[in-house]
Amino acid sequence: MSRYFLRRAGESLIALWLATIVVFIGVRSLPGDPAIAMSGEGREPAANALIRQRYGLDEPLPIQYLRWISITITGDLGTSIRTGQPVTAEILSRIPTTLELAGLAGLFAICFGLPLGIAAAVRRGTRLDYLAGSVGLIGLSIPTFWLGIVLILIFAVWLEVLPASGYVPFLEDPIQNLERMILPVIVLGSALGAVLLRQVRSGMIGSLGSDYVRTARAKGLTERQVVVGHALRNSLITVVTILGLELGALISGSVVTESIFLIPGFGRLIIEAVSRRDYPVIQGVALFSAVAYIAINFGVDLLYSYLNPKVRMGSTAQ
């Protein structure tokens, strides 16, 4: 275990380091001279030169990178051009909202993808299986933002049972908060649920036909014991894997969902930063999402290796 842990930790650190380089180069390639942006248009060239010197912008790129990374590593991502607030504080203030949205969406996806996937596999070839297959395919094909618009149209405009958009903090009014979260959670969670459904189904079909399930049946276990005790355990591995793999899609999806439902989360911060050309925020957001993504994937891999010992054993052979 420790060897696998160290190997994955090393790989994560390298990925992290490469990610900082990508962000650094990416932001340095943004159009416009940062010195002019800071001093304002039409200033003396001498003033711009002074700013360049002061912020080290006249130094070679590797030196600039080292300077930048040594500040960044302390958690200082600069200040937003627009609001003058520290970027780290801006990001942290948006995270709880997005975590709530993504967490509930993940829960929703598991609640509908896992049972439906299992049922489809157990009753393979029946009407239920075809129904689950259709639900999975439509969930995969439907555009997130269109689903959002259609749900708003049905539940907010026509039936008038749910609010169309907006956000109320959970601590302020839990009931209003959850009421406003219902549609966004369905929108964000449905694609993930569809992926889960399809993967759980094919994984389950594979394990139901495998030797150990045949052995369990031969031992005289009931079908229920076979499904729940043996095949289901393998499906949980699938769930963990998919959640890890689809994390990026969940982050991307939250950008869209928060835009439709006007939720002031991390995803909306990204769009705001780009439309206002707030470069320090863009840089901070890109870096933060890469760090979060790598860290969570690392955690998922550890959990995965705990659930499936084959991963640890095979790790050196790969």
Added chain:
Amino acid sequence: MTLVTADPATFQGKGVARRLMSRPPTAIGCIVALTIIVVAIAAPIVAPYAPAANDFDAILSPPTFAHPMGTDELGRDTLSRAIWGARASMLAGILATLLAVVVAVPIGLISGFYRGRIDGLTMRATDAMLAFPFLIVAVLLTAILGPSLQNAALAIGLVQIPKLIRITRGEVLGLREESFVQAAIADGAPDRSVIFRHILPNTLNVLLVQATVVLPFAILAEATLSFLGLGVQPPTPSWGVMLTAAQPYLGTAPWLAIAPGMAILLTTLSFNLVGDGLRDVLDPRLDR
């Protein structure tokens, strides 16, 4: 003299097509997908109106005989704009898929064939690329290059590259150990010939299946980026742009959101159906 070895590289085009069309969902998917492609190409002939033609007597008109899907706030025909929008989606989807395949496949081939240090480097690089969620990359690229159809396609293709590299590499790693490849190497065939004549043809099935996964994703992604204002710019008709424009009129003119949304759904659904069918037919390991 060359050794004669059993090389399984076979792509039986005719047999595959017949087996695909014998499955009702796949056949429907193929027909719908082909129809959409034809409509996109023939948009100037098929669309009843020009995409920017205003009918000021029919502003925000509900579906009528003259405008079967209604009109928007500028009196433009929704159906015609949705038909023209197919072009942007198809173009972005195909450009992105081509970019991903052209860049990723050679890297995957080399990485899997030579293994060792090149492979390690490639894998760490793909790790770093995979660390950025798709929309973050797209957003950064748009900030650098400016929003347009080409840049959206570039961003979408770029995100697919690391995944495709890994899939190609995985295939090559397995194929490299097969006896027909080992025989070719033992026979003294140059690396290039082994890679292109023995390994690449045997990865085509898997790559074709992957391409059918990437294409609907790319179409959906283009619509998403345009919806967020990061892709195709108005007044060029695109499904994503049309949906953004429809949002303020949801209460009064819901038909504006129906046509482009259904168009996206039909397109991605049909391509996914084709992809599912191709995978079942071409990839024997995925016996489902």
